[in-house]
Amino acid sequence: MAQTRTVSQTAGSTIPVPDKISIELTVNGTATKLAVAPWTSLLDTLRDHLNLTGTKKGCDHGQCGACTVLVNGRRINSCLALAVMQDGAAITTVEGLATGDALHPLQQAFIDHDAFQCGYCTPGQICSGVGLIAEGRAKTPDQIRELMSGNICRCGAYPNIVAAIQQAMNAMGGKS
Amino acid sequence: MIAFQYSRATDVADAIRQVSASPTARFIAGGTNLVDLMKDDVERPSQLIDITRLPLKSVAETGDGGLRIDALVPNTDLAYHPLVESRYPLLASSILSGASQQLRNMATVGGNLMQRTRCAYFYDVETPCNKREPGSGCAALNGLNRGHAILGASNACVATHPSDMCVALAALDAKVNVAGNAGERSIALVDFHRLPGTTPQRDTNLGPAELITSIEIPASRFTQNYSYLKIRDRLSYAFALVAAAAALELDGGRIKTARLALGGVAHKPWRDTAVEASMQGQMANEATFTHAADQLLRDARGLAHNTFKIDLARRAIVRTLTQAANGTPQSQSDKRVL
Numbered sequence: 309m310a311q312t313r314t315v316s317q318t319a320g321s322t323i324p325v326p327d328k329i330s331i332e333l334t335v336n337g338t339a340t341k342l343a344v345a346p347w348t349s350l351l352d353t354l355r356d357h358l359n360l361t362g363t364k365k366g367c368d369h370g371q372c373g374a375c376t377v378l379v380n381g382r383r384i385n386s387c388l389a390l391a392v393m394q395d396g397a398a399i400t401t402v403e404g405l406a407t408g409d410a411l412h413p414l415q416q417a418f419i420d421h422d423a424f425q426c427g428y429c430t431p432g433q434i435c436s437g438v439g440l441i442a443e444g445r446a447k448t449p450d451q452i453r454e455l456m457s458g459n460i461c462r463c464g465a466y467p468n469i470v471a472a473i474q475q476a477m478n479a480m481g482g483k484s
Numbered sequence: 485m486i487a488f489q490y491s492r493a494t495d496v497a498d499a500i501r502q503v504s505a506s507p508t509a510r511f512i513a514g515g516t517n518l519v520d521l522m523k524d525d526v527e528r529p530s531q532l533i534d535i536t537r538l539p540l541k542s543v544a545e546t547g548d549g550g551l552r553i554d555a556l557v558p559n560t561d562l563a564y565h566p567l568v569e570s571r572y573p574l575l576a577s578s579i580l581s582g583a584s585q586q587l588r589n590m591a592t593v594g595g596n597l598m599q600r601t602r603c604a605y606f607y608d609v610e611t612p613c614n615k616r617e618p619g620s621g622c623a624a625l626n627g628l629n630r631g632h633a634i635l636g637a638s639n640a641c642v643a644t645h646p647s648d649m650c651v652a653l654a655a656l657d658a659k660v661n662v663a664g665n666a667g668e669r670s671i672a673l674v675d676f677h678r679l680p681g682t683t684p685q686r687d688t689n690l691g692p693a694e695l696i697t698s699i700e701i702p703a704s705r706f707t708q709n710y711s712y713l714k715i716r717d718r719l720s721y722a723f724a725l726v727a728a729a730a731a732l733e734l735d736g737g738r739i740k741t742a743r744l745a746l747g748g749v750a751h752k753p754w755r756d757t758a759v760e761a762s763m764q765g766q767m768a769n770e771a772t773f774t775h776a777a778d779q780l781l782r783d784a785r786g787l788a789h790n791t792f793k794i795d796l797a798r799r800a801i802v803r804t805l806t807q808a809a810n811g812t813p814q815s816q817s818d819k820r821v822l
Contacts, residue, residue: 326489346490346532349519369520370587382560382589388519389590392490393512393534436586443585445564446817454817457720458584
């Protein structure tokens, strides 16, 4: 973290601009070393540094869920996570769910149930749904709706999303 | 977002040493609120001190039958912890009523206590806000204040504290353990957050170089007769207009002990032990609950757009106490209010 330049922060004060910080992430099973600025979000790291653009930027404020990924198996909003704080973590994005050409059961269920219209929220919905199934807390449609409330779909595909999650949950026998 | 330095704390003493050396540094754990505020330039720290690697991640029983919850326990883990589910269902229910599962997975107990108001003017750096910029005025006082405080507000600030978890913790007599340069101390949860007065920039009574290490809840007493009812503009993933936490110990039809706290109505979780004491020995019925609601709201004052919250709070209190008395706590997934 050598300090080389300064930038003006507030009137009359400057802080040294930190160099990028080296971190290692395991992204979709591949160990990846990269250097990030302290303020770079995990979302921007995935999209702009690793070219994994499946994860979408919606609100960028943790209000829409489009950026949902799994960190060490748990779903989070990658827009509010600083990449530098994820050093050593295992990240799964929508690109990492299929096995070869075989779709993840929830990806297949989204197709079977036509669980999207424009598709922009879909990667976040699917990663969130995979996290929900792994948690094992939602059994009923009410519970699925409640625990998926962090993923907004402005096309209103909610009934089909709930149906897709139910199908995948049954197909997977409650296992992730 | 402005440029900032990043460092990791190795232990609690190191965290306190680092923050003491840099008054404009901030601790970061889950980051769900702080990073958001930094994106909007509301928070402009010179340095973030990452405390997520500190060993503050366990939930343990205390010697007197209570529970100690370390500051870095994620909200989800706490809500689903077997001892919380079985002994403190009011706390579990309150946590699950807030935010989304993604946010609860990231957010920590300490961060939940430290989260800042969601007043839209606090977030909008183009408007005056005494909390964000002391002395600049309050845009909410005569602005769009539909969600704002009805109790304990001042002309300097009418913001509300957004936490659900803290409302249950207030009702459960929790205390907050903190560490600082002068050593460790405990603060009652009800004294942890402040009323705005003339210094709304101070949300809490935490010192400038103090770190929350854990919270403690006394031995469980409210496993049957409790409820957490949150009223909001949509059924999930929204902040409270009014929330009520109620817990009762009953002897036949009479109240032995009552606990009652409100969220979404003030700059801090709102609890009045005199009102609770006045319920003691009374019948657990609508007349008692209505009287308690009137007492708790006796000093409530509406602004131009939020007077409805006084009626809403009164009805929410009666409903929540009724749910508690009947042993039918509000479900946080089935949204029907029974």
